[in-house]
Amino acid sequence: MKPSIWFGVATLLLAGPVKAQSLAGIWQGVETDKDQPGASWPSVMRVQEGKSTGLFGVLYQEATGQPGVTATFQVQAARTSGGMRLEHVRKLNETGANPFNYWCEGIILFTYDPALEKLTGRADYDPIGRCDKGTYTLYRVKLKSAATVRAGATTTIRVSGRDVRWYADADLKQLVNSGNEYRTKLNKATTFYLTQGYYPTREGAVIPITVKVSGTVEKPTPPPAPPVAAAPADTSRPAPALADTTRPMRPAPAPTLSANPVVLPTVLFKQGTPELLPDATPALAQLAEELRARPTLRLQVTGHTDRIGESKKNQALSEQRAEAVKAYLVKAGIAAERISTIGYGDSKPLYPSPDIRNRRVEVSEVK
Numbered sequence: 001m002k003p004s005i006w007f008g009v010a011t012l013l014l015a016g017p018v019k020a021q022s023l024a025g026i027w028q029g030v031e032t033d034k035d036q037p038g039a040s041w042p043s044v045m046r047v048q049e050g051k052s053t054g055l056f057g058v059l060y061q062e063a064t065g066q067p068g069v070t071a072t073f074q075v076q077a078a079r080t081s082g083g084m085r086l087e088h089v090r091k092l093n094e095t096g097a098n099p100f101n102y103w104c105e106g107i108i109l110f111t112y113d114p115a116l117e118k119l120t121g122r123a124d125y126d127p128i129g130r131c132d133k134g135t136y137t138l139y140r141v142k143l144k145s146a147a148t149v150r151a152g153a154t155t156t157i158r159v160s161g162r163d164v165r166w167y168a169d170a171d172l173k174q175l176v177n178s179g180n181e182y183r184t185k186l187n188k189a190t191t192f193y194l195t196q197g198y199y200p201t202r203e204g205a206v207i208p209i210t211v212k213v214s215g216t217v218e219k220p221t222p223p224p225a226p227p228v229a230a231a232p233a234d235t236s237r238p239a240p241a242l243a244d245t246t247r248p249m250r251p252a253p254a255p256t257l258s259a260n261p262v263v264l265p266t267v268l269f270k271q272g273t274p275e276l277l278p279d280a281t282p283a284l285a286q287l288a289e290e291l292r293a294r295p296t297l298r299l300q301v302t303g304h305t306d307r308i309g310e311s312k313k314n315q316a317l318s319e320q321r322a323e324a325v326k327a328y329l330v331k332a333g334i335a336a337e338r339i340s341t342i343g344y345g346d347s348k349p350l351y352p353s354p355d356i357r358n359r360r361v362e363v364s365e366v367k
Contacts, residue, residue, distance in 0.1 A: 023055065023112060024047065024049055025140045026045070026140065026141070026205040026207060027044070027138035027139065028043070028045070028138060028139060028196045028199065028204065028205065029042075029043055029136065029137045029138035030043060030136070030198075030199040031061065031123070031136050032137075033134050034133075035132070035133070039064065040199070041064065042061070042064065042199035042200065043059070043060065043138065043199070044205060045059050045060075045119075045138055046205075046308060047077060047086075054076060054077065054078050055076065055077040055086075056075070057076075057077075058073065059072070059073045059088070060201070060203050061103075062201050063096075067096075068095055070093075070202075071091060072091070072093040073089070073091055073105070074091075075089055082111050082112065083109070083119065084110050084112070085107065085108075085110075086107070086108040086110060087106075087108075088105040088106065091105075104131035104134070105125060106125035107123070108121045108122070108123045108136060109121065109122050116139070117139060117140040117141075117160035117161070118140075119138040119140075121135065122134075122136075139161050141159055141196060141207040142159060142160045143158075143211070145158040145159075147212060148212040149211060150213070151186065151187055151188075151215045151216055152186075152187055154185050155184065155186070157181065157182045157209075157211055159180055159194060159209060160180065161196045161198075162196055162197070162198035164178065165178050165195050165196075165197060166194055167192065167195070167206075169193065170193050170206065170208070170265065170356055171357070172193065172195065186213050188213055189211065189212045190213075191208050191209065191277065191278060191279050192211070193208055193356075194208075195207070202352055210277070260364060261363070261364045264284075264361055265283075265360075266279045266280060266282070267280040267283050267361050268356055268359055269360075271306075272317070274317060274323070274324045275324070276325075284332075285332070287329065291334045297365060298340070298366040299339050299340070299365065299366060300340045300341070300342065300363065300365075301340070301342075301363055302322060302341075302343070302361060302362040302363070303317075303319055303323075303325075303343040304318050304348055304362070305317050305318050305321070305359055306349060306356075307349060307358070311346060315345035315346075318343030318344055319341065319342070320343075321359070321361060322342060322361060325361050325363075326341050340366065346358075
């Protein structure tokens with residue numbers, strides 16, 4: 001999907017029901033053309049499987065050396081014995097356009113390598129101008145080792161992808177590892193946020209990978225303390241007051257609510273669904289604690305999505321995400337009438353889409 005003179009990165013959306021050798025997910029890489037040495041078009045591809053047969057999604061491209069020249073296409077695809085056959089449907093967005101450039105459209109035949117999680121594509125474009133052929137090389141980040149490890153045991157977590165970076169947070173501020181293997185010890189279920197440095201783009205994806213744990217960490221029994229001779233009682237001083245053990249300990253500080261929307265950064269959702277990710281639980285439990293401590297407080301929960309997919313479906317999904325948070329709070333003992341919900345679909349992204357952080361909720365106090 002490169003332009004003839006100016007070129008941009010392609011984004012394809014693949015996500016859907018998990019099947020054998022499913023191609024659902026986010027693929028990142030590059031398009032090249034042997035007839036244009038030195039030229040390249042970094043690409044991000046996202047597709048998902050439809051309810052019926054076939055795949056659908058988006059394809060985004062940037063032009064190396066041409067800042068601001070990009071295009072995003074809606075695409076559809078069908079599985080083949082060795083991969084998939086992808087076809088451009090329509091152009092969704094284009095930046096940096098001028099009368100002397102255009103984007104090529106047509107058919108791309110992809111071959112899938114499951115060992116490397118790699119797609120190799122051969123494009124056969126519609127014969128417009130210099131549009132003819134193109135070659136794609138795309139990789140997908142996917143967990144290749146066990147999804148559950150022994151608590152406290154040294155283990156090696158392996159993933160696919162090229163030039164992989166591991167972060168401890170969705171904001172990508174805590175880099176913990178690089179490469180396809182990470183040797184570590186986990187004591188609880190942990191989510192890592194992975195990126196690929198292979199032909200990065202402004203639309204580069206963040207892939208959450210969650211590794212669960214089984215068993216418990218055995219704590220060594222401390223040696224008994226040596227006996228200490230009792231000191232003679234000092235009757236000249238009053239005895240210290242005993243600690244009041246009848247009072248409950250105060251809970252950890254909860255999110256400060258106000259009339260202005262507050263983003264809950266760890267309350268995120270699986271792509272295309274209202275299903276909460278595991279890391280959402282601590283923040284929601286903390287929010288429920290504040291609501292219990294302030295019984296007159298009323299709350300509004302606002303749901304959001306990224307800009308993948310159709311706007312009408314995203315609107316419904318954002319409302320479902322707000323309702324999922326409400327359902328959690330009601331289950332935690334908060335009266336349903338204290339919580340209202342609303343969804344804004346994909347109309348208010350905080351980050352360039354696609355980005356997991358746009359699949360969020362915000363909460364605000366209702367006066």
